[in-house]
Amino acid sequence: MALTLIEAAKLSNDTLLAGVIETIAQESPVLQRLPFIEIVGNGLTYNRENVPPSAAFYDVGDDWDESTPTFTQATATLKILGGDADIDNFLRATRSNLQDLEAAIVQLKAKAVQALFDDTFINGNAAANPRSFDGIDRLCDPAQVVSMGPNGGTLTLAKLDELIDRVRGGKPDLLLMSRRSRRTLNEIARASGGFLEADRDEFGRMVQYYDGIPIGLNDYIADxxxxxxxxxxxxxxAMQFGEGGLAGLTAPGGLTVERVGSLETKDASRIRVKWYAGLALFNSVKLAKLVGVRP
Incomplete structure (x- = not known):
């Protein structure tokens, strides 16, 4: 069963781990919604559907034509993501009355892990950096690319609707864009005499919607x-999440916070935030992108 980080945190009795997961999810619209599938081993080989089977009408006595879907075999491997946080024992002893130093340092490390995941989710290139996984920009099928024109163009609602329609089997679960693109979309909505819908997420933050689809911001989508x-x-x-669409992969146990303990060479203790994670696209029609969006 695939669980989001938020749902996984509810099942954890480790308050430090739950705090790290909450910190990561708060800062990332992707990690709030992306389900993760636990796999045993260091990778997953799966079949990505390319062409669905067809059906037809027949007369009595007709020969029936056989039609089967076509697949491309893909492999997604788990990558090691994380970092160490050292807490100086002197600072812990002398400043703990002002704040929980350990919690503050681990929170900052958690944000660094979240930032690296968000960057890799978009721009990951396993060919250029074998230690990382491929992001959605590389996973997106060329047939799922919508263009604003040979030299780009200003965003229009018609093109955004075309992008949404490229995702089949239901509406996308998320529209992911840069802050500049979101500002442009707001300008277009106001110019047409309306506004984007808005509501609060489970963290109390305002989220905007277009055609009922939440809009997520990612600071690693270049302008x-x-x-x-x-x-x-x-x-x-535009993407649709789930075991038949875009899903994360994780080792059993998911994101972990490990207390390495006291260090030999300095007066400090170490905490390691560690995650064996990857990304898989099970059906190419569940992910699409609109390229050439100009200001």
């Missing part, structure tokens, strides 16, 4: 991408 002669372009992604 200086080159498309044709333009060098000020960005990308908007």
């Amino acid at each position: 200086d991408q080159a498309v044709g002669t333009s060098t000020d372009c960005s990308t908007i992604y």
